[in-house]
Amino acid sequence: MAGPLDGVRVVDLTSNFMGPYASLLLADMGADVTKVESRQGDTTRGVGPCRNPGMSAIFLHLNRNKRSIVLDLKSAGGNAALKRMLRGADVLLHSIRPKSMTKLGLGYDDARAINPRLIYCGTFGFGQNGPHADRPAYDDLIQAAVGMPVLQSRRAGPPEYVATAVADRVVGMAATSAVSMALFQRERTGRGQEVQVPMFETFAHFVLGDHLYGRTFVPAIGGTGYARMMNPDRRPYRTLDGYVGVNVYTDRHWQRFFEVSGHPHLADDPRFADIHGRTEHIGQLYEFLAEVFTTRTTDEWLELLTEADIPIIRMNTPDTLLDDPHLAEVGFFVDQQHPSEGHLRMLGIPQRWSESRPELRLPAPRLGEHTEQLLAEYGFARAEIDELLASGAAVAAGPVRGG
Template identity: 45%
Template sequence: MTGPLAGIRVVDLTAVVMGPYCTQIMADMGADVVKVEPPDGDNARYISVGPAPGMSGVFVNVNRGKRSVVLDLVTDEGRAALRGLVAEADVFIHSMRARAIAKLGFGYDDVAAINPNVVYTNCYGYSRRGPEADRPAYDDVIQAQSGVAAVQQMLTGETTYMGTIVADKVAGLTALYATMMALFHRERTGEGQEVEVSMYETMASFMLVEHANGAMFTPPLGPAVYPRTVARNRKPYPTKDGHVAVLIYNDKHWKAFVDRVRPPWIAQYGEAFATLEQRAKQIDVMYALIAETLLQRTTAEWLELFRELEIPAAPIQTPDELFDDPHLEAVGLFETVDSPYGPIRFPGVPTWFSRTPGHVAGPAPELGADTAEVLAEVEALSERQRGTVVGNVRDAPPEGRPAAGP
């Protein structure tokens, strides 16, 4: 492995999307991610189409490059095996509810007693510190509770969810950066610690980045909403033959547009729309007027003009079209990986590193495919760390690990 996390071992007890998305990125960045699954496997194995039973497309994407170990944690043997994995882990991450993980004997204090340097990340629906602690949660529920569905209603007139599992993915990214910060602290001090990331608090914070707006001040200067993003006319504009997405936003873009196009309404609204501050106060009117103008030309004609004027604009693409997007192809976003089911074209690592690049670490594992291998590695490493006395000479510890005590 060549990524910046090469040499880091992650014991991953997460399921579905939030936690697995976090650890998928760790695997792409070089970490050895050991996915611990119950005998029936992660539910995400069964939620979408796939090349074989238990290998749904969603599961395969967010669990690529990991190793699957099946442990029945209600048994003494399963818990003993997990304790062995914990002893060698840099990161322990789970998405069980607090009561459930504690009942199994793998709360933070239990894990830290085995491995005090571990970074222990909890992925919850709701923080343990509030009245909603231990409530179950999924993306749809969190979208509703965090304001996403209400903002969609302001925008479209209908209370809806977004067409993506935004809460799962944003919380997964948050779990990633929180875990990386804890690893950075450990790198500087040697101290492990416990980290908690919850979907609800994450999405509330995410939504309020712009929507807190006037409600942040004392006294409030307005409601908790950012008007531009909920303007009813904020949507891709119809053209003569399709649609185009464009944001004629700052003063430079606005002047370039009106000077070149000279729309008929500029005589009436020119002074009223002269500055960004003025346009922001009547943003929906501005959107409606632009929409009238863009009906006069084709999508290709508008895109050519906007690119000439350096105004941000793009065509409307479907997810299928992303696989053939020339820019994404040119930057190498997609990586094809061989698997037992044939080649898989993954949307790969979206970041770039000059010295430690990541890459798709491999296909997703079949359920329990690596159980014997991983447990044998743990046993062998444990034996080496304990040391084998042969003629008063103790074997050297594994490279990168401290020698065992006497």
């Protein structure tokens, strides 16, 4: 057994970031993920640096532990082949708008008729009972729709997107959780079901847990935006020779910090006596911290505050993170020799399991690399596979370059 989802068969009709991140997490936990692609392949095959066309850095990180099959779902043969595969699948994961799935004969009612035990999970832009149901969605659009760029700018400048696909990945994690819980329910009842994971609502739930704030109450007690997080001075602190991230948070943290930083009189200031007062006066505290941290080096602050049990960490850049001693010790980065892409630095699986330990089993696949193998595993005879390939309903990858 390689992971807790070993033996779970997932047919993956997702592309871009959100859906593939969801299926990546399932694959890393041991699920047998069949990545169904068009002739053009997943859009992320072309995003970022690459050694060979269609095998970009972004694609490699989103699609390890999966196998690729190319099917033309608009052709009779390719469409029929996928439906036949659903008979033996546990999960169908898709990021296609539901109306388009229905046009392909792959709506939930169609899939349930083929396999009543199937977990059918759709990850798409908007809930299907609202006016935006048919609209397309991408990470930037959903960040904007939820107000994240305003929060990111701390209302102090022009709106800015978070510099990572945060909505895609958050919703992808939610889809993984939904699929896992639906599989658990099926173990109890024997029945599959449809689960819809819309981006807009899921990301709004993620963001507003912090930022609904004063408008939680009716009538409102103040406005939206968690005050501490919205303050423009909430940022890493410059030291004499670098930056540190610090969370002086509890009453005890602040009392110790005032003492060790040489300002013990502030411990008796009523503005800073408890978390409510500190939240009300957070701007003044952030200004104070910004001034104080410039008086010592990063190493001096790390030693001083660690000894005082105040949370502090050295600020990394993406480049220095590669040499972070903690990540090195826990084996976070993994060297991989990819059959076609050569030596790669991959991200390990961050969780630790005492049993059913997940593994990096498969490198990210070339487009259509496993078409013939997967069709055979799903019960297609050699003559049927040859017919699908000859008609163009299925496409198989050529040999590895130089192999």
